[in-house]
Amino acid sequence: MASLADQLTSLLGPDRVSATQADIATHSTDKWFASNPPEVVVHAESTAEVSEVLRFANANRIPVTPQGSRVGYVGGCVPLQGGIALSVARMNKIKEITLADGVAVIEPGVITGHLQNEVRKLGWFYPPDPASLKECSLGGNIATNAGGPRCLKYGVTRHYVLGLEAVLADGSIVKAGGRCHKNKTGFDLVGLMVGSEGMLGVVTEATLRLIPHPPMRAMLSAGFNSFAEAANAVQRILGSGFLPSALEIADKFTLRAAREYLGASVTPEGDAHLLVEIDGQADSVKGEIDQLAKLVE
Structure with missing residues (x-):
């Protein structure tokens, strides 16, 4: 009987299938920290190829683990049951950026930071900013509903996915949503798929919402004697009607580690550190940063 790698090679060709040790x-x-080897790796380059793999695996009851950039820290793409590791990293094209309706159409292997850079050149903005944005893929962001510091103001990935193309476990290709920014027709299948960790299907294309890039950003940094004082400052900021684009507190344990790694001269004094970022029109930002400085005194 032919090996799994041989069977998949006959379906997809030798440049799509690998069983090398590396x-x-x-x-x-x-x-x-944990790992488990797949029996074979498939490097899909199209929706049709993803469909072929899943149809074959479904018919033969072979486990499939979708993978993108593999930079998560929770083992979400570890092939615990062996089988096929289905990589969509080669599906990395930005198919379209259209400013008339503020939309980008992308394949799942596009790196998040790359899309942000490309739309920024045009004066537009894709806000979700996971810490790994320079190396994580948008397909992985969609699978995990990723977000970052700016989720306070701008939300997470779910808020920017207008439409999806995905392949179900039996190889069926489905499309949900579209490119309309307000769409309340039928079931929210896009919302169901985003954050589903690849359990409901493999995303092969996404239509994403873009917004105008804010002209100016400013950052306020403040040190406090205790975490409670920093938390109270946060309450004053939000209670005064401000909605920062990002707001983070570092506690004494984080600061201790930073001082050990970076040195005391470049880290703030005290047992808590607050970072507040605001953005918007230049005049507004300049006025708000002065008001925020008074609130954290």
Whole structure:
């Protein structure tokens, strides 16, 4: 009987299938501490190829683990049951950026930071900003409903996905949503798919909402003697009607680690540190940053 790699090679061609030791090791884990090897790695380059793999795997009851950039820290793309590691990293095209309706159409392997840079050149903004944005893929962001510091004001990935193309476990190709910014027709299948961790299907294309890039940003940094004092400052900021684009507190344990790593001269004094970012029109930002400085005194 032909091996799994041989069967998949006959379906997809030799440049899409690998069972080399190096490829197996690479696709055995993400940035989590644990790993488990797949039997074979498939490097899909199209929706049709993803469909072929899932149809074949479904018919033969072979487990499939979708993978993107593999930079998560929770083992979400570790192939715990072996089988097929289905990588969509080669599906990395930005198919369209249209400013007339503020939309980008992308494949799942596009790196988040790359899309942000491309739309920024045009004066537009894709806000979700996970910490790994320079290396994580948009397909992975969609699978995990990723967000970052700016979720306070701008929300997370779910708020920017207008439409999806996905392949279900039996190989069926489905489309949900579209490019309309307000769409309340029928069930919210896009919302169901976003954050589903690849359990409901493999996303092969996404239509994303873009917004105008804020002309100016400013950052306020403040040190406090205790975490409670910093938390009270946060309450004063929000209670005064401000909605920062990002707001983070570092506690004494984080500051201690930062001082050990960076040195005391570049880290703030005290047992808590507050960072507040605001954005918007220049005159507004300049006025707000002065008011915020008074609130954190």
